[in-house]
Amino acid sequence: MKLVLEPRAHTPTWLNISLPVLALLATLVLCSGLIIAAGAGVLPAYGALFKGAFGGKFNFVETLVKAAPLVFTGLAVAVAFRAKFWNIGAEGQLLAGAMAAAFIGAREALPVWSLVPLMIIAGFVAGGLWATLPAVLKLRYRVDDVVATLMLNFVMLYLMLALVDGPWKDPLSGYPDSPDIRMDAEFPILLQPTRLHLGVLLAGITAILVWLLMTRTTLGFAIRAVGENVRAAMHGGLPVKRVVFLTAAISGGLAGLAGVGEVAGLHFQVMASLSPGYGYTGIVIAMLARLNPLGVIPAAIFFAAIATGAETMSRTTGVPVFLADVIQGASLICMLVALLFTTYRLRVRGGATTEIGNVES
Amino acid sequence: MNMTDSPLPLLEMRGIDKHFGGVHANKSVDLQLFRGEVLGLLGENGAGKTTLMNILFGMYQADAGTIAIEGRSVSNHTPADALALGIGMVHQHFHLVPRHSVLENLMVGEPGRRGILDEATARKRLHRIGSHYGLELDPAREVSELTVGEQQRLEIVKALFRGAKILILDEPTSVLTPQQTEGLFQAVRAMVADGVGVIFISHKLHEVLSIVHHVAVMRRGEMVATVTNDDSVTHRRLAELMCGRELQPLTKPAVERGRALLRLANIIVDGGRGHLPKLHDVSLNVHAAEIVGVAGVSGNGQRELAEVIAGVLMPSSGRIEVDSVLVDRASPRIMQQHGVAYVPEDRIGDGLLTTLPLSDSMVLPRVHQSPFSRLGWLNGQAIRQFVKQQIERFDIRGAGISVRTGMLSGGNLQKALLARELAFNPLVLVASQPTRGLDVAAVEFVHNRFLELRANGCGVLLISEDLEELFALSDRILVMYEGRIVGDLETKETTPTAIGLLMAGSTEAA
Numbered sequence: 025m026k027l028v029l030e031p032r033a034h035t036p037t038w039l040n041i042s043l044p045v046l047a048l049l050a051t052l053v054l055c056s057g058l059i060i061a062a063g064a065g066v067l068p069a070y071g072a073l074f075k076g077a078f079g080g081k082f083n084f085v086e087t088l089v090k091a092a093p094l095v096f097t098g099l100a101v102a103v104a105f106r107a108k109f110w111n112i113g114a115e116g117q118l119l120a121g122a123m124a125a126a127f128i129g130a131r132e133a134l135p136v137w138s139l140v141p142l143m144i145i146a147g148f149v150a151g152g153l154w155a156t157l158p159a160v161l162k163l164r165y166r167v168d169d170v171v172a173t174l175m176l177n178f179v180m181l182y183l184m185l186a187l188v189d190g191p192w193k194d195p196l197s198g199y200p201d202s203p204d205i206r207m208d209a210e211f212p213i214l215l216q217p218t219r220l221h222l223g224v225l226l227a228g229i230t231a232i233l234v235w236l237l238m239t240r241t242t243l244g245f246a247i248r249a250v251g252e253n254v255r256a257a258m259h260g261g262l263p264v265k266r267v268v269f270l271t272a273a274i275s276g277g278l279a280g281l282a283g284v285g286e287v288a289g290l291h292f293q294v295m296a297s298l299s300p301g302y303g304y305t306g307i308v309i310a311m312l313a314r315l316n317p318l319g320v321i322p323a324a325i326f327f328a329a330i331a332t333g334a335e336t337m338s339r340t341t342g343v344p345v346f347l348a349d350v351i352q353g354a355s356l357i358c359m360l361v362a363l364l365f366t367t368y369r370l371r372v373r374g375g376a377t378t379e380i381g382n383v384e385s
Numbered sequence: 386m387n388m389t390d391s392p393l394p395l396l397e398m399r400g401i402d403k404h405f406g407g408v409h410a411n412k413s414v415d416l417q418l419f420r421g422e423v424l425g426l427l428g429e430n431g432a433g434k435t436t437l438m439n440i441l442f443g444m445y446q447a448d449a450g451t452i453a454i455e456g457r458s459v460s461n462h463t464p465a466d467a468l469a470l471g472i473g474m475v476h477q478h479f480h481l482v483p484r485h486s487v488l489e490n491l492m493v494g495e496p497g498r499r500g501i502l503d504e505a506t507a508r509k510r511l512h513r514i515g516s517h518y519g520l521e522l523d524p525a526r527e528v529s530e531l532t533v534g535e536q537q538r539l540e541i542v543k544a545l546f547r548g549a550k551i552l553i554l555d556e557p558t559s560v561l562t563p564q565q566t567e568g569l570f571q572a573v574r575a576m577v578a579d580g581v582g583v584i585f586i587s588h589k590l591h592e593v594l595s596i597v598h599h600v601a602v603m604r605r606g607e608m609v610a611t612v613t614n615d616d617s618v619t620h621r622r623l624a625e626l627m628c629g630r631e632l633q634p635l636t637k638p639a640v641e642r643g644r645a646l647l648r649l650a651n652i653i654v655d656g657g658r659g660h661l662p663k664l665h666d667v668s669l670n671v672h673a674a675e676i677v678g679v680a681g682v683s684g685n686g687q688r689e690l691a692e693v694i695a696g697v698l699m700p701s702s703g704r705i706e707v708d709s710v711l712v713d714r715a716s717p718r719i720m721q722q723h724g725v726a727y728v729p730e731d732r733i734g735d736g737l738l739t740t741l742p743l744s745d746s747m748v749l750p751r752v753h754q755s756p757f758s759r760l761g762w763l764n765g766q767a768i769r770q771f772v773k774q775q776i777e778r779f780d781i782r783g784a785g786i787s788v789r790t791g792m793l794s795g796g797n798l799q800k801a802l803l804a805r806e807l808a809f810n811p812l813v814l815v816a817s818q819p820t821r822g823l824d825v826a827a828v829e830f831v832h833n834r835f836l837e838l839r840a841n842g843c844g845v846l847l848i849s850e851d852l853e854e855l856f857a858l859s860d861r862i863l864v865m866y867e868g869r870i871v872g873d874l875e876t877k878e879t880t881p882t883a884i885g886l887l888m889a890g891s892t893e894a895a
Contacts, residue, residue, distance in 0.1 A: 241761050242758045252741050259727065260750040261718030
């Protein structure tokens with residue numbers, strides 16, 4: 025018995041829809057072994073996980089609030105990867121956006137009405153500029169984009185740490201945190217008394233805008249074409265370098281918006297623990313979403329739900345919180361396997377049967 | 386033919402049936418191969434030859450039908466089983482490890498003894514096979530240093546090394562020069578004398594007829610004829626069997642040559658430090674209603690010439706005029722705007738977006754223009770309509786607009802590329818090897834489009850290594866050698882022999 029992969033002529037729609045669901049189910053089945061090992065019941069544990077993530081208004085909002093930065097970084101990575109600009113630097117771009125937002129949000133001189141829009145713009149620009157640096161290095165000096173974007177994350181992280189431990193240190197508390205932004209600069213809460221802030225809505229709208237950009241505009245077309253075949257794009261007359269540069273700027277800008285949301289909607293300041301690796305998780309989100317901007321939303325909600333639900337699960341069933349990491353990791357692997365089946369089909373074959381059944385001819 | 390030792394066929398495939406989604410790729414196909422026989426397998430692109438061979442080699446499994454090798458039925462086999470059963474296949478695209486030596490490549494997949502590779506024995510066998518069949522190779526050389534012809538030789542040796550009794554050669558001559566082809570044929574004859582059965586897949590009919598004993602012809606998934614290669618078989622009859630209709634001979638009406646549409650003057654392209662220039666003082670004119678052929682052995686500057694005109698490659702010096710307008714700082718987009726269309730030699734690598742929908746590939750160069758987009762927004766409806774029209778006009782098969790470009794067969798890919806480049810009535814068309822790898826019907830189609838362009842007053846620069854094609858289509862033939870144009874001859878006043886001599890660098894014929 026052998027399993028063989030055969031290429032598919034085309035992918036049926038039902039497969040594109042059902043495979044991610046199957047991947048999710050496979051993940052849960054795979055991880056149930058660990059739950060049993062932890063001495064809990066599988067169904068109660070998953071039940072608690074689900075309830076912790078979606079049960080009740082507060083839990084659901086917490087999940088959405090956690091998902092918002094992941095939507096932004098997921099979009100950032102999805103756009104960049106489409107053009108084969110390997111932006112591993114969403115983390116640093118997020119921090120750049122957060123710092124720009126914190127800076128603008130604390131300006132007393134600015135009129136109240138301009139604060140929120142200016143923070144959003146400044147965050148986008150800061151993240152975008154930070155991402156164009158590796159793009160220029162790549163385009164002009166052929167510096168590897170993976171290495172450059174990754175390393176610049178640490179540059180930005182330590183730049184921020186230096187700022188909050190130096191010039192930006194909060195004079196009131198003395199902690200290495202930046203001063204709070206003005207009250208008027210905080211994102212409005214959409215649903216009192218929860219933490220559902222404007223940034224969550226913004227994330228959803230941005231996903232739709234990015235989807236429109238990628239599917240309905242000539243720039244999106246160019247991004248796809250450059251990512252698919254640089255030579256064909258160049259022969260076809262597309263300004264390849266400009267496209268890569270713009271892709272990097274948009275990607276960085278989107279990651280910057282994640283930082284804006286965290287500052288303006290949640291923390292109201294920048295500090296060392298601002299991002300628990302949202303930029304890196306964005307890579308996983310984008311892969312889970314198969315680089316589809318709309319797919320980023322469910323992928324981000326799924327990741328956020330696992331993270332919020334795991335606390336409840338741990339409290340009620342005693343399964344360690346770390347199971348959340350295992351589920352997230354396993355889901356990516358299951359998704360990648362599922363992806364394989366969109367382009368290949370599996371055939372079962374026996375071994376060669378030459379010895380059995382001679383035919384006379 | 387040597388069939389005396391056994392009346393049993395070496396290979397018998399019966400009633401092979403295979404579907405791919407909605408495509409019926411093989412319809413109850415029968416095929417027989419005997420010991421010491423060369424069987425030619427002919428068919429248009431997409432006729433089902435490759436599917437049939439992949440089934441034989443265990444890459445796919447047939448939906449129905451039986452395969453027997455020396456009378457023993459084989460089913461459910463994998464490529465590894467196929468190799469063990471003595472089936473060897475040399476694909477069009479080689480499967481070699483470039484950074485490994487010849488010997489290491491041979492030993493890939495060899496079990497070795499207790500995990501230790503037996504290099505000495507392998508080296509001896511390589512030498513024996515090489516000298517016996519005239520397929521000598523230096524075991525220590527790295528594959529990346531081998532020429533294409535040598536890589537193919539290695540693939541064949543690899544198959545023989547594993548004890549192939551049945552050898553499938555998929556378009557083996559498409560990468561070879563005439564001399565290399567002769568060498569390959571000698572090796573095939575030696576193998577056949579030893580009782581190996583060879584299945585020879587090719588589009589080049591005269592080559593097929595010079596080597597095979599029988600010819601099997603497939604059309605649209607069916608085996609339509611199996612004929613013995615004797616005097617009654619002609620080039621023309623095989624071509625007609627393949628496409629299922631009579632082929633019209635090309636008619637090339639006399640057309641008055643018009644004004645100069647494309648003028649290159651003293652173009653120089655540097656070859657990089659310490660190298661000869663790629664293009665050395667190249668000047669040429671292409672007039673309206675004229676097809677200018679460019680002959681030459683590949684690598685003598687044809688690619689650079691095409692890329693300079695397409696705006697992809699910047700010449701170090703020289704002038705380019707299109708329709709008497711000087712083009713400064715050419716880029717692909719600027720050349721398009723001047724009315725230059727370009728069909729690159731590497732149509733997949735340079736022309737198309739294989740994993741994206743066909744519609745994306747077909748609007749690529751014009752996506753920024755009306756009607757395909759306005760102010761940066763795509764007009765999906767206009768794109769779909771355009772692509773549908775072109776699919777119909779150029780009879781692009783196996784394609785809906787949303788099908789991934791890469792799913793199309795070679796001939797249809799070329800049609801798609803041509804459709805795209807010709808859609809906006811170019812002034813000048815530069816086409817590089819436009820019929821390479823295409824079947825008879827597709828070649829006929831492409832040639833007729835070129836003649837149509839000529840009749841409509843377009844200037845065509847046709848770069849080709851196929852002299853037959855150049856003589857059939859061109860009004861004038863330029864010959865390139867080492868980056869220079871060494872001959873500019875009226876087609877009517879020259880002969881293939883004269884062109885061939887110029888191509889080889891001889892100056893007497895001019």
